[in-house]
Amino acid sequence: MHRNKAKNSCFQRTPALCGLVCCLVAGCKMTAPMHVWKASKVPKHGIVRVAVAPIGGKTDATDRLLAAMQRAQPQPNPMLAAMYPHELSQVGGIQLVSYDNQPNDMATLSSARLAGMDYILQGNIIDEELDIPPPEPTPKRRFRLFKPKEKLEYLTVHWSIVDVSSGQRIKEEIVSIDRKQAEKEYPELMMFAQGNDSRVLMASAKQSWSMVAPSTETTQAMLDLPWFMPGSSQVRKGNGYARQGNWQAAERVWQEAVDQHSWNTAAWKNLSLAATAKEDFQLARDRLKHADTILPGDSTFPTLTWIEQRQRDYHKSLDLAPPATGWTLPDPPQSVRPNEVPASPPRELKDMPWWTAIPFVPPPGWTWKQWWTQPIVL
Numbered sequence: 001m002h003r004n005k006a007k008n009s010c011f012q013r014t015p016a017l018c019g020l021v022c023c024l025v026a027g028c029k030m031t032a033p034m035h036v037w038k039a040s041k042v043p044k045h046g047i048v049r050v051a052v053a054p055i056g057g058k059t060d061a062t063d064r065l066l067a068a069m070q071r072a073q074p075q076p077n078p079m080l081a082a083m084y085p086h087e088l089s090q091v092g093g094i095q096l097v098s099y100d101n102q103p104n105d106m107a108t109l110s111s112a113r114l115a116g117m118d119y120i121l122q123g124n125i126i127d128e129e130l131d132i133p134p135p136e137p138t139p140k141r142r143f144r145l146f147k148p149k150e151k152l153e154y155l156t157v158h159w160s161i162v163d164v165s166s167g168q169r170i171k172e173e174i175v176s177i178d179r180k181q182a183e184k185e186y187p188e189l190m191m192f193a194q195g196n197d198s199r200v201l202m203a204s205a206k207q208s209w210s211m212v213a214p215s216t217e218t219t220q221a222m223l224d225l226p227w228f229m230p231g232s233s234q235v236r237k238g239n240g241y242a243r244q245g246n247w248q249a250a251e252r253v254w255q256e257a258v259d260q261h262s263w264n265t266a267a268w269k270n271l272s273l274a275a276t277a278k279e280d281f282q283l284a285r286d287r288l289k290h291a292d293t294i295l296p297g298d299s300t301f302p303t304l305t306w307i308e309q310r311q312r313d314y315h316k317s318l319d320l321a322p323p324a325t326g327w328t329l330p331d332p333p334q335s336v337r338p339n340e341v342p343a344s345p346p347r348e349l350k351d352m353p354w355w356t357a358i359p360f361v362p363p364p365g366w367t368w369k370q371w372w373t374q375p376i377v378l
Helices: 002-013 013-026 059-073 084-090 105-112 179-185 196-209 231-243 247-260 267-278 280-288 303-317 368-373
Strands: 028-038 048-052 080-083 119-129 154-163 168-178 215-225
Touching: 002 105, 002 215, 013 119, 013 231, 028 267, 028 303, 048 105, 048 231, 059 154, 059 196, 080 084, 084 168, 084 196, 105 247, 154 196, 168 179, 168 196, 168 368, 179 196, 196 215, 196 267, 231 247, 247 267, 280 303
Parallel strands: 048 080, 048 119
Antiparallel strands: 028 215, 119 154, 154 168
């Protein structure tokens, strides 16, 4: 009995040693890209009918952006029905642009109502730099202490979502994207879009469609990276496949690891992420149950939280009912408004843990004024 007490006190007094043991056994963390669903920003459920208005702005890029919107429309998407300016003008029988080639909002609203649309997507180009000539080749032997900054193509568009029934704007957003950002967030454009201008236009169009239609985006899934466990080399091999986006090959390798070492928690947790990648959320939960918590604490809770959030986004995007078994975790609390003061005041400084008393940094939940006016407690 005394021996057990001594062992417990040892672990309580040496948290750094415990953390080192956890790191050596369970390993570290690494990320892998995964395509997940993202819900639209309009309140309507079911099929959304959107009318794309003529795009405004004193630039020649308006027609090119409108063409990119047509090419980037999510296809096939049973939750979206779209109409474009030339179709709206035929329905209403009126010109949708004024004499100075600027959109006529009243004419667009009238045509959208006749066509039975739910929303109007209005865009106005604020700033753009697209027609950038390629850089001149420099001599190889020429020495430069500072390389000139590369000039990037970019496009900034202000979008508004108008409710057709009321004629009121319900959402506004600025979409600004440059070439490097487009290549990072939409790598598939490197193969299909020809030219830097086309990549920026297509990326801007894809990001704009996500305002009114369910879409997919790339997020980073947190993989377990074990080192000193049986089967660790197989898990790391699967992680390499996952980091390349090949979740199917990663799943095969991780399955081989758990077949040989059924208590490898890292392999089971990564297998649950592989099931999430193919939208089999029940399988993901079943696999996560096999991840035994060898070390103190529930090590699967962060993974479970991440998987359930992806499933909630999936159900919301496709207008699906909650699962028959219900959600595992409670509904997230409502977000606090930016200028809203929390109802409960922060705790007294003397009641705060010692590790929150970092010099020149207010504790969690404190404002700078509360921090500086609090009496010093020694």
